[in-house]
Amino acid sequence: MPWNLLLLPLAGGYYIFTRCNVYKFKQQRLDKQRLIFESILIGIVILLITFLFRTLFFNFIPTLMDQIYSLSPLKSIPYSLTSLFSVVISVVYVKIINHFKDPDKCLYDSINEVGNEFEKLVCFSQEPENIKLLQFTLDNKKVYVGWVRELPIPSISTHIKIYPAYSGFRNDSLEINFTTEYLPIYSSYVYNGEATNIFDLGIEVVIEISNIVTVSNFDIAMYAKFQKIGGSK
Amino acid sequence: MPKTNQKYIHVTDSGKVYITEADFFKRPAFKEQLEKLMNSDLTKQIRERNKSKSKENQEASLEG
Numbered sequence: 036m037p038w039n040l041l042l043l044p045l046a047g048g049y050y051i052f053t054r055c056n057v058y059k060f061k062q063q064r065l066d067k068q069r070l071i072f073e074s075i076l077i078g079i080v081i082l083l084i085t086f087l088f089r090t091l092f093f094n095f096i097p098t099l100m101d102q103i104y105s106l107s108p109l110k111s112i113p114y115s116l117t118s119l120f121s122v123v124i125s126v127v128y129v130k131i132i133n134h135f136k137d138p139d140k141c142l143y144d145s146i147n148e149v150g151n152e153f154e155k156l157v158c159f160s161q162e163p164e165n166i167k168l169l170q171f172t173l174d175n176k177k178v179y180v181g182w183v184r185e186l187p188i189p190s191i192s193t194h195i196k197i198y199p200a201y202s203g204f205r206n207d208s209l210e211i212n213f214t215t216e217y218l219p220i221y222s223s224y225v226y227n228g229e230a231t232n233i234f235d236l237g238i239e240v241v242i243e244i245s246n247i248v249t250v251s252n253f254d255i256a257m258y259a260k261f262q263k264i265g266g267s268k
Numbered sequence: 269m270p271k272t273n274q275k276y277i278h279v280t281d282s283g284k285v286y287i288t289e290a291d292f293f294k295r296p297a298f299k300e301q302l303e304k305l306m307n308s309d310l311t312k313q314i315r316e317r318n319k320s321k322s323k324e325n326q327e328a329s330l331e332g
Contacts (some may be wrong), residue, residue: 186285
């Protein structure tokens with residue numbers, strides 16, 4: 036087998052690792068350098084499976100296999116069709132797995148397994164009966180309390196979008212002073228129907244994740260208790 | 269795995285996670301939370317502080 040034909044199983048491994056729901060969300064959260072080694076490992080497995088198919092086909096349907104090879108434009112290159120078949124197997128495998136594997140479930144499993152604490156806090160803060168507000172403190176002492184709009188792909192974007200409920204700042208003794216409330220806007224949307232779509236209001240705040248110093252759940256009742264005992268969370 | 273209802277979170281093909289979709293703001297739980305926040309002491313404090321600040325600013329502009 037010519038060595039350059041090994042590129043095709045490697046490409047198959049890369050395709051599986053970056054497109055298959057089971058692997059792609061993990062891959063987005065892992066070191067970039069691991070991508071090539073994981074692709075090689077998956078490529079080796081695909082190659083072994085392809086050779087298994089080749090052996091089976093040549094044993095059970097040898098005449099058909101000879102006909103296929105005689106029609107192939109690549110018949111002068113040994114193992115070329117076998118190598119090409121490994122890519123076909125990869126694509127078929129991804130289509131089948133993605134059809135049955137729910138991407139939401141796969142993402143949750145991936146975040147649970149290899150996600151960082153920030154992602155876990157944001158992603159798992161949403162329960163149907165208990166929507167949680169999150170409090171962000173930035174490195175410029177600005178404080179936002181809000182609902183997260185979206186969580187980016189870690190390897191692609193470094194920003195998150197939030198819908199703020201309150202914003203303020205931390206003073207020199209690091210106590211929080213809230214100065215702005217955004218709630219009437221949401222209220223008008225929810226109750227009066229003044230805005231047709233909350234996304235058109237343009238009140239999202241984009242924050243660079245590297246500028247976030249702390250993130251925590253924000254519970255208004257707990258905040259009031261902290262205020263009573265004389266401290267800000 | 270933490271208890272979470274995944275149907276409220278949408279994952280795109282590329283892997284981006286949308287936590288708050290348009291229907292987020294129509295959810296009963298959101299309405300309840302909004303009411304709590306609107307009636308909270310914190311909201312009242314902010315409004316009072318902003319009112320007194322705007323008064324101060326008006327007075328300062330009149331003096332000026």
